[in-house]
Amino acid sequence: MTASTPAFFPNLRKRHLDASPLPRHFHGPQSHTRLIQRLRRGFLLLPPEARSLAFDMGNYISSAFGRPSDDGRGLFSRWVRKRQDLTVAMDEEAGTGLPFVDRRRVTDPRKVTLEAEAVKPQQWKKRVPYYKKAYEATTQHNSRLEEIGIDMKFQEEKLSEIRKSDKAVKEDLSELFKPLTAEEENEVHDCFHSRGPSSKVLVLHEPSNIEISKEKFQCLRPRCWLNDEVINLYLELLKEREKREPKRFLKCHFFNTFFYKKLACGKNGYDYKSVKRWTSHKKLGYELIECDKIFVPVHKDVHWCLAIINMKENTFQYLDSLGGMDHNVPRVLARYISEEVKDKSNRVINTSSWHEELVDDIPLQQNGWDCGMFMLKYIDFHSRGLPLSFSQEHMEYFRKRTAKEILRLRAD
Known part of the structure; x- marks a missing residue:
């Protein structure tokens, strides 16, 4: 690159490579830095442990080709499980087995359960017939209903006697x-x-x-x-x-x-x-x-x-x-x-x-x-x-x- 390059690329900075030999499976600091930045911007702020080479996802992918792997994924999974306000899921459809983090914050676990139930197809939910619910509610009060029925019958008979008596009073009151x-x-x-x-x-x-x-x-x-x-x-x-x-x-x-x-x-x-x-x-x-x-x-x-x-x-x-x-x-x-x-x-x-x-x-x-x-x-x-x-x-x-x-x- 010529000396005039900085004029056209003012934000371009010169990178000085370390003269020390690189690790065998290291693919460059740029890929590692970009991954960290991506996680910071899009998902969450990672703990200091995630900045180590053990978290190198490229290193994990390279293990698929028979190369030795590290515990980067295990480290990340253990850390996420400790966070009670995040929901971790595994992208099994992609076949990568990589974890991703749901951006929604969950404050009440009951709400999560209700939302999960809501997305189920209607035929999955087993409904109790209305007549069974009504019958169960009625049987709980059988003894009380029986008492009320007896009392109502007694009151009706008493009211009938009072009505007869009132009629008789009108007829015989003057004589009494x-x-x-x-x-x-x-x-x-x-x-x-x-x-x-x-x-x-x-x-x-x-x-x-x-x-x-x-x-x-x-x-x-x-x-x-x-x-x-x-x-x-x-x-x-x-x-x-x-x-x-x-x-x-x-x-x-x-x-x-x-x-x-x-x-x-x-x-x-x-x-x-x-x-x-x-x-x-x-x-x-x-x-x-x-x-x-x-x-x-x-x-x-x-x-x-x-x-x-x-x-x-x-x-x-x-x-x-x-x-x-x-x-x-x-x-x-x-x-x-x-x-x-x-x-x-x-x-x-x-x-x-x-x-x-x-x-x-x-x-x-x-x-x-x-x-x-x-x-x-x-x-x-x-x-x-x-x-x-x-x-x-x-x-x-x-x-x-x-x-x-x-x-x-x-x-x-």
Whole structure:
């Protein structure tokens, strides 16, 4: 090259070759330098180890012709594997076995998996039929769905009863709270306040042989506790009312105030034999299994409560005007009704599946003496199939009405 060459090639630099002998398989520093520059520009910044002659790719290629090879490729592969943010693949299609580096940086391995799945042909993905997914999701909630279904059925039946009751209330409400006439008011007032011996018999009910003296009758006055005689006579009148108009009232049985104490408080506790003869077909004309409801007055020393064996709905209901609950009462009655039906009707009923219900949405007394009156009106309204649509403010009226019905020996 002439001396004028630099004028035409200003960037051309003169290369001074080393006088030392070159390695046998070295193809010149230019090829090695270009490879390093190419990797720097296009792929990544290589580590210092890659600058050694062991990384000479030409040396690797020369090994294909039977010449000794080095570990340049192994060095590079080991280094790349340590980098977690790069994806290394082998160019097997080219047949060179050379590594190349994907330029994408991967921050989340889950993303790489999803991208790899996305490029698969659609027929490779095994799909689960929709009906199987829906079935599996449904079977997980089978027990809960069954509970909801039972509850819905119960609520529907309860709503149906309420609708029937609401209709009946509209028809009979006026009669339930019909005011006493002036004559009836005077008759009740005279019995409450007239002079005369307290032992004088005011009423005698011959079918039950219950008599009410003037002294016993005074319990119907305000602020007094009802006694057994008045309660039992009124229950006898309710029985007769049902016989007179069977289509108007539910078929019920009314136990007197002595029944539960006789049944549950015998010498050895529970004693069915002591009340076994109380319900013979000859005496009643029917069997308890034929009834819709069976009323059982429960006396708690100085407090009256009511238990109902609801044969139609298979429940044991407990009504307490003070909002209390005695779980022993339903258990005793469950045992009783099983033995009673077996003895009188020769049938077996499983009361273990019956519901025990504390009826808490009921009118409650606001004083300490109206529990007996509340119990009688619970029985009166339930025997009509009506909801308990009364309250504490009606108790004075109900006392006078009950007194009038007892004096007339007829329950309206």
